[in-house]
Amino acid sequence: MIVAGSASQALAAALARELEEPLAAAEYDRFPDGELLAAVPDAATVDAGATDADRAVIVASTVSSDAHLELLQLQDAVREAGVGEVVTVLPYMGYARQDEAFEEGHPVSARAIARAVSTGADRVLTVNPHETSVCEFFEPTATPIDAAGRLADPLPAELADPVFLSPDEGAIDLAETVRDAYGSGETDYFQKVRRSGTEVEITPSDVDVADRDVVVTDDIIATGSTMSEAVGVLRDRGVGRVFVTCVHPLLARNAVTKLSRAGVEAIYGTDTIERSASTVSVAPAIAAHL
Numbered sequence: 001m002i003v004a005g006s007a008s009q010a011l012a013a014a015l016a017r018e019l020e021e022p023l024a025a026a027e028y029d030r031f032p033d034g035e036l037l038a039a040v041p042d043a044a045t046v047d048a049g050a051t052d053a054d055r056a057v058i059v060a061s062t063v064s065s066d067a068h069l070e071l072l073q074l075q076d077a078v079r080e081a082g083v084g085e086v087v088t089v090l091p092y093m094g095y096a097r098q099d100e101a102f103e104e105g106h107p108v109s110a111r112a113i114a115r116a117v118s119t120g121a122d123r124v125l126t127v128n129p130h131e132t133s134v135c136e137f138f139e140p141t142a143t144p145i146d147a148a149g150r151l152a153d154p155l156p157a158e159l160a161d162p163v164f165l166s167p168d169e170g171a172i173d174l175a176e177t178v179r180d181a182y183g184s185g186e187t188d189y190f191q192k193v194r195r196s197g198t199e200v201e202i203t204p205s206d207v208d209v210a211d212r213d214v215v216v217t218d219d220i221i222a223t224g225s226t227m228s229e230a231v232g233v234l235r236d237r238g239v240g241r242v243f244v245t246c247v248h249p250l251l252a253r254n255a256v257t258k259l260s261r262a263g264v265e266a267i268y269g270t271d272t273i274e275r276s277a278s279t280v281s282v283a284p285a286i287a288a289h290l
C-alpha cells in the first residue's frame with residue numbers, strides 16, 4: 001500500500017498508479033491543544049490481495065515541522081497495523097541542508113532528523129538530497145534518487161544556442177544532467193557566496209550568453225535569492241530567454257515574485273514539493289526503486 005503524508009498527496013497518488021498498488025486513506029487531524037494525529041484507518045485491510053501486501057510505502061516530503069511529526073506517526077500507524085516492511089520515501093528531505101554543525105554549539109540537524117525517521121523505517125529513499133552524503137545519517141539503507149533529467153521535459157524543443165548553468169559549482173552535475181536530457185548545449189557554473197539567509201552574491205562565469213537562451217538549474221529554490229541574483233547577472237549580459245529549473249520548488253515567501261521581477265520566462269520544478277511550478281513528476285523515478 002502507498003500512504004501519503006499530507007504534503008505529498010498528489011505524488012503518492014501518482015506513485016500508486018505507477019505501481020498499481022492501493023492508496024491508503026490516510027487522515028490528518030489536530031487535537032484542540034495543537035497536537036497532530038495522522039492515521040491510516042484502513043491500514044490493516046487496504047492491501048488484502050495486493051502483490052506486496054506486507055509492505056507500506058510512506059511518501060512524505062518533510063516540508064515543515066508538522067510534516068516531520070506526521071511522518072513518524074504514519075510510520076508507527078502502519079507498523080501497529082501489522083505491516084512487515086515500512087519503506088519511507090522522502091521526496092524532499094527537510095533539514096538536509098543543515099548537514100553539519102556550522103558553529104560551535106549547533107546541531108547536525110540533518111543527522112538528528114535522519115535518526116528519528118530511521119526508527120520507523122526499514123528502507124529510505126530520497127530524491128536529490130542537497131548532498132548525497134546525508135544518506136549516511138540514516139540507520140537503514142537510504143538511497144538517493146536522481147530525478148533531475150526529467151527537468152528537461154517541459155523546456156521548449158527549440159532553444160536558441162542554449163547554455164545550461166548552475167548557480168554554483170556544487171550544482172553543475174544537475175545542469176549537465178538537464179543538458180544531457182535536452183540533447184545539446186554548453187554548460188557552466190557561477191561562483192556563489194552567501195551573505196545571509198536571503199542575500200547571495202553571484203560572480204558570473206565567462207560564458208557568452210548574449211542573445212542565447214539560458215537554463216539555470218539548482219537542487220532547490222527556497223527564497224529565490226540565488227536564482228534571482230543569477231538571472232540579474234544574465235540580464236546584464238544581454239541574455240535571450242531564461243528558464244529556471246529545480247528539483248525542489250520550495251518557493252518560500254515571495255520567491256515567485258522575485259523570479260518574475262527578475263524576468264524569468266518560466267519556472268519548472270518537480271512534484272517533490274507540490275507547487276504551481278511542479279510540472280514534472282518524480283513518481284516514475286521513485287517507482288523504479290520499489
Ligand code: R5P
Nearest residue numbers: 218220221222223224225226
Ligand atoms: C544551496 O547551496 C542550494 O543549492 C540552493 O542554491 C539554495 O538552497 C537556494 O536557496 P535560496 O533560493 O534561498 O537562495
